[in-house]
Amino acid sequence: MASITLNHLVKQYGDGFPAVNDVSIDIADGEFLILVGPSGCGKSTLLRMIVGLEDITSGDLLINGQRVNDKEPRERNLSMVFQNYALYPHLTVYENIAFPLRLSKGKFSEEEIDRKVRTASATLDLDDHLQRKPANLSGGQRQRVAMGRAIVREADAFLFDEPLSNLDAKLRGQMRAEIAQLQRRMGITAVYVTHDQTEAMTLGDRVAVLKKGILQQIASPRELYEQPANLFVAGFIGAPSMNFIPAHVRGEVFATPLGDIPIPAQAQGKMTQAGEIVLLGVRPEHFEDAKFVDEAKLPYGSVFETEFTHTEWLGNQQYGYIRYQQDEAVQAKLNELARDLDGDEMAPQLVVSLDASSRIRGGTQGRIWLDTRRMHVFDPETGDNLTRDVEAGAELTREAAEEREAEIERARREMAAAG
Structure with missing residues (x-):
């Protein structure tokens, strides 16, 4: 080889x-x-x-x-x-x-x-x-x-x-x-x-x-x-895709269409000025029907009351869809991202993962919990991930390389034993 x-x-x-x-x-x-x-x-x-x-x-x-x-x-x-x-x-x-x-x-x-x-x-x-x-x-x-x-x-x-x-x-x-x-x-x-x-x-x-x-x-x-490096990688990798939520920095919170989100530890000090607009990147599985979240986990995120347009039940899980008012300041950047990803435009819509037994349905109000520890913050101008932990990401790749080498070695031993 x-x-x-x-x-x-x-x-x-x-x-x-x-x-x-x-x-x-x-x-x-x-x-x-x-x-x-x-x-x-x-x-x-x-x-x-x-x-x-x-x-x-x-x-x-x-x-x-x-x-x-x-x-x-x-x-x-x-x-x-x-x-x-x-x-x-x-x-x-x-x-x-x-x-x-x-x-x-x-x-x-x-x-x-x-x-x-x-x-x-x-x-x-x-x-x-x-x-x-x-x-x-x-x-x-x-x-x-x-x-x-x-x-x-x-x-x-x-x-x-x-x-x-x-x-x-x-x-x-x-x-x-x-x-x-x-x-x-x-x-x-x-x-x-x-x-x-x-x-x-x-x-x-x-x-x-x-x-x-x-x-x-x-x-x-x-x-x-x-740990995606930028908006493009974050949007391309993952199905359903990562959600991108416009947010204004106001003191100690992100002001978003869902409501205010306290700025989490990994984002502290990453923004340059008050009033700055950023894009919050949240994967669907980092949301949950608040009814199914353990009491011990609740303080590590934010809870919102919102209306769902529709839900999709897939047996072992389901997805809920939420429309929101897009911020014109980032719409052009998101549409550019959509074109880069072979789409036309990026709709102002969130896809959230729900427990398969959740009773949230389209046209109804529901309380959802967002795990803000897993949230990314992107600069809408450069597309850079402001909260990327380079060393934590590199460790994940090092672990994958070690696992690959061990797996290849096991496969070679098995082939040798089989003659």
């Missing part, structure tokens, strides 16, 4: 537009890195630069410490799994998997080819389909064949370009689990492009969030979720 280093990579087209703009990332040997962002953010271009399908305008790309900017794709020993599978319809599953080995023109004997194909087939649960043609396979099976073709090459790293986007929701979930388990068992270095933040959060050791070709933040999924 391989480490991959991106040093200040830039991809500029003839019109001067930088599709990738000064991106630097160190990808460790055996790491699963996700490149994520909305359409047009440069993630697929960056992946194609790594594999050699796009020229690098400036910067250095290193594989295992060796500069490969000028090497042809076939000289980089990387395997790519494409969105459309790129299978040969006239070949059987067996021959599709064997194809890259046969291209080597005598490098492998028939016995070696057969061994490699059947090893990959057993790994991907394709033994019963080796004599079938791609047209007779399901989408998930075709994806596994494409992965099998990458496996037999014994490449230094696997690159995935939105490999699950053609599958339905159920198959995507199944294939996510299979890809994650395969990567852990083999200890392979993987770079995976997706616009689906659920894939990013469930698959990646680290996730690199891109916006308009610029790297916004790279961290473990948990650090991105709990």
Whole structure:
């Protein structure tokens, strides 16, 4: 396997537009890195630069410490799994998997080819389909064949370009689990492009969030979720998205459309002047029906009486929706954020998580509790997270790296024991 280093990579087209703009990332040997962002953010271009399908305008790309900017794709020993599978319809599953080995023109004997194909087939649960043609396979099976073709090459790293986007929701979930388990068992270095933040959060050791070709933040999924660097990352990561509430700083409180919120400890001293407007970032799960909040927790937040427009009951949980009067001072910034996130505008609406047994319903008043300890404060001009705890976030990513190394080691021991 391989480490991959991106040093200040830039991809500029003839019109001067930088599709990738000064991106630097160190990808460790055996790491699963996700490149994520909305359409047009440069993630697929960056992946194609790594594999050699796009020229690098400036910067250095290193594989295992060796500069490969000028090497042809076939000289980089990387395997790519494409969105459309790129299978040969006239070949059987067996021959599709064997194809890259046969291209080597005598490098492998028939016995070696057969061994490699059947090893990959057993790994991907394709033994019963080796004599079938791609047209007779399901989408998930075709994806596994494409992965099998990458496996037999014994490449230094696997690159995935939105490999699950053609599958339905159920198959995507199944294939996510299979890809994650395969990567852990083999200890392979993987770079995976997706616009689906659920894939990013469930698959990646680290996730690199891109916006308009610029790297916004790279961290473990948990650090991105709990300590986002800016408004864009906070709005992109998480489903439902983080709520952004306009607030004016007035003495010791934030004046918001919901009511006054005492400024919590993590925000003390972060604002420069009284009357300043900020955006409070609150995830849906940091709200709750006040009736279900323990007495001991109540002092660590604020309680509001508000009207709900409607609720959505999902069995194990439900969401409530609250409309409020938007502050014109931040509406333009929020609409800009919505466009960056592939939307049109950001409605003045809060999404709050409620206990599944809550009786709050649309058109009724309800008392909700907000855990202000978990609240972020953003500068609406720069988008910066004023309350980000850099060290706490870095610790989350360090823990994730240790867990990854331990998991890979366990997987290797299990493979060795199985023979």
